[in-house]
Amino acid sequence: MTTRDDCLRLDRDDPLARLRDHFIVPDGVIYLDGNSLGVLPRATSARVQQVVQEEWGRGLIRSWNTAGWIHLPQRIGDKIGALIGARPGETMVADATSVNLYKALSAALTVAAHGGRDLRGTKIVSERSNFPTDLYIADSIAQQHGMTLELIEADDLPGALDADVAVLMLTHVNYRTGRMHDMAAVTHAAHAAGALVVWDLAHSAGAVPVDLNGADADFAVGCGYKYLNGGPGAPAFVWAHPRHTARMDDAQLRQPLSGWLGHAAPFEFTPEYRPGSGISRFVCGTPPVISLAALEAGVDVFAAAGPLGGIAALRTKSIALTDLFIRLVEASPVAPQFTLVTPRDSSIRGSQASFAHAEAGYAIMQALIARGVIGDFRAPDLLRFGFTPLYTRHVDVFDAVRHLVEVMESGEWKDARFHARAAVT
Ligand SMILES: *Cc1c(COP(=O)(O)O)cnc(C)c1O
Numbered sequence: 001m002t003t004r005d006d007c008l009r010l011d012r013d014d015p016l017a018r019l020r021d022h023f024i025v026p027d028g029v030i031y032l033d034g035n036s037l038g039v040l041p042r043a044t045s046a047r048v049q050q051v052v053q054e055e056w057g058r059g060l061i062r063s064w065n066t067a068g069w070i071h072l073p074q075r076i077g078d079k080i081g082a083l084i085g086a087r088p089g090e091t092m093v094a095d096a097t098s099v100n101l102y103k104a105l106s107a108a109l110t111v112a113a114h115g116g117r118d119l120r121g122t123k124i125v126s127e128r129s130n131f132p133t134d135l136y137i138a139d140s141i142a143q144q145h146g147m148t149l150e151l152i153e154a155d156d157l158p159g160a161l162d163a164d165v166a167v168l169m170l171t172h173v174n175y176r177t178g179r180m181h182d183m184a185a186v187t188h189a190a191h192a193a194g195a196l197v198v199w200d201l202a203h204s205a206g207a208v209p210v211d212l213n214g215a216d217a218d219f220a221v222g223c224g225y226k227y228l229n230g231g232p233g234a235p236a237f238v239w240a241h242p243r244h245t246a247r248m249d250d251a252q253l254r255q256p257l258s259g260w261l262g263h264a265a266p267f268e269f270t271p272e273y274r275p276g277s278g279i280s281r282f283v284c285g286t287p288p289v290i291s292l293a294a295l296e297a298g299v300d301v302f303a304a305a306g307p308l309g310g311i312a313a314l315r316t317k318s319i320a321l322t323d324l325f326i327r328l329v330e331a332s333p334v335a336p337q338f339t340l341v342t343p344r345d346s347s348i349r350g351s352q353a354s355f356a357h358a359e360a361g362y363a364i365m366q367a368l369i370a371r372g373v374i375g376d377f378r379a380p381d382l383l384r385f386g387f388t389p390l391y392t393r394h395v396d397v398f399d400a401v402r403h404l405v406e407v408m409e410s411g412e413w414k415d416a417r418f419h420a421r422a423a424v425t
Contacts, residue, residue: 001331002324007394015308016317020391022301023229030396030403032375035175035203035352035386038229044297051293063289072292073235073283079299080228080237083311084201084220085211090239093224093292094283097202097236098133100221103255103282104238105141105169108196108219110253111244112166120146122166125195127154131175134200138169154179158189165195172210173203173350176378178342180208180350184215191216202226205237206302207318207351207388209311212239219244227351227388229298235291238282245278259284301390317389319346321397325353325385328401334408341382352386354378362425366418367407373400377425 011017023039025031031039055063064070073093081091094100105124113119124142126135128151135151142149152160154174161168168190173180183199190197196218204210206227212220218241224234247253254275260266262281264274275281305314323346329335338355357364358381365377375385385400407413 002328002398004395004398007324007398010320010394014317014394016305016313016389017393019301019305019308019389020393022304023391025391028372030373030400032373032385032387032392032396032400034229034388034391035207035226035350035384036376037225037232038227038298038388039391040231041229041297041301043300044231044294047293047297048290051290056289069287069289072289072296073287074280076292076296076299077237077279079296079303080205080222081239083210083299083302084205084222084239085213085215086239087213087242090242090245090279091237092239092279092282093235093237093295094287095236095238096233097200097221097223098137099257099284100236100238100282101134101137101169101198101200102141103257103284104198104219104221104240105138105167107240107244107253107255107282108167108198109141109145110255111218111247112196114247114253117166119166121148122164123148123150124167124169125150125152125160125165126169127152127171127174129154129174129176130169130171131200131202134169134171154181157181157186158193161190161193161195163194165190165193167196167198169198169200171200171202173208173352175203176341176382176384177354178203178350178352180204180343180348182348183210183212183217187215187217203350203352206299206311207314209315213241217241224295224298228295229301229390230295231291231298233291234295234298235288238279240279240282242278255282257284261285261287305390314389318351318387319349321387321389321392321394322346322349322351322353324394325387325397325401328398329353329355329404332401332405334405337408338383351388352384354382354384356381357383360413362421363413363415363418364404364407365425367413367415368400368403370418371403371407373403375400379425 055067077091199220201222205222220239224230343349
């Protein structure tokens with residue numbers, strides 16, 4: 001079995017190890033929750049201060065032009081696009097993931113309805129175990145259009161794709177299990193059934209290789225504060241295939257949140273809405289410049305990873321870390337108390353490992369957090385551990401498992417203070 005010394009050696013030989021220097025990981029913390037909120041990049045504070053003190057403080061409103069604020073949604077969108085198989089000009093940063101999902105799903109329906117298809121009685125299909133906000137948004141849109149939202153199990157694909165499906169909306173990597181869909185195969189099957197596909201990349205962007213154009217996807221959204229390390233509540237992103245935005249350029253197709261900064265010429269202040277070209281119409285209101293500055297600092301770390309092999313090299317390390325964690329837990333004396341719910345096969349797995357513990361998942365995670373091993377808990381029974389190859393070391397994985405064993409063997413998780421539920425789990 002892998003020893004702690006083996007892990008130290010793996011870290012010493014790891015060409016990606018120095019990327020950790022781009023982050024401030026607090027002393028005494030083993031952070032396995034980058035899939036929920038990424039660690040603070042070292043460059044972020046200074047960058048945000050510069051925006052506040054110089055660009056805002058001195059430049060004031062001139063900075064929309066002189067500091068390029070107005071171009072931030074596209075500039076950062078292109079940097080994220082490079083991580084997800086988008087070409088320049090296809091991705092925009094805006095709003096929250098939930099809001100972008102509303103826009104993308106609504107736009108997909110206008111595509112589906114184009115050519116006279118009556119959407120009433122047709123379906124939006126998603127997975128029952130999808131992240132709840134995705135289901136809530138889809139349900140709301142389905143109701144608006146007289147459609148139904150049908151929830152299936154991942155294993156029901158592609159059989160569930162019948163002629164009544166207008167749009168398939170899936171999260172590429174499941175937030176609970178870490179199971180990853182084959183984006184190209186699922187998209188192909190959906191297209192063959194006459195459906196469009198909207199992909200949520202919340203647990204994919206910056207974590208696993210994604211090729212939206214290669215997969216021939218239709219629309220995609222994703223999150224800025226998880227693997228992209230953009231900070232709490234960082235703006236999200238949205239992408240649409242150029243074949244759809246091109247038709248939108250003929251003003252046939254729209255997204256419904258037609259705000260002034262998605263207008264073709266916002267500063268003409270015309271009373272009629274004229275959508276901007278391409279993906280630009282997916283911007284709605286004024287971009288949150290300070291948050292965008294923080295997001296850009298997070299996304300820029302991936303540029304530093306480029307010469308070291310980029311996402312492909314990060315993926316290899318992520319698989320190694322996740323495999324190591326699963327192996328060490330399963331070889332430990334506490335293994336019988338936990339059930340792995342994440343696929344063992346790394347080709348269908350994102351960058352996390354989740355273990356179910358029937359009675360005490362929440363308290364065990366709280367006891368781990370008290371020891372500085374930070375993962376999270378997802379009701380009703382999952383301990384979720386995310387592995388971010390930018391800053392997680394093999395030795396962190398080893399030590400996290402040792403803490404888990406100690407928490408179980410000492411019974412310290414039974415302490416009452418670990419059982420009180422906080423607002424955020
Ligand atoms: C994290 C996450 C979100 C977050 O949505 P917000 O609107 O940014 O809160 C949405 N969907 C999925 C699948 C997620 O994992």
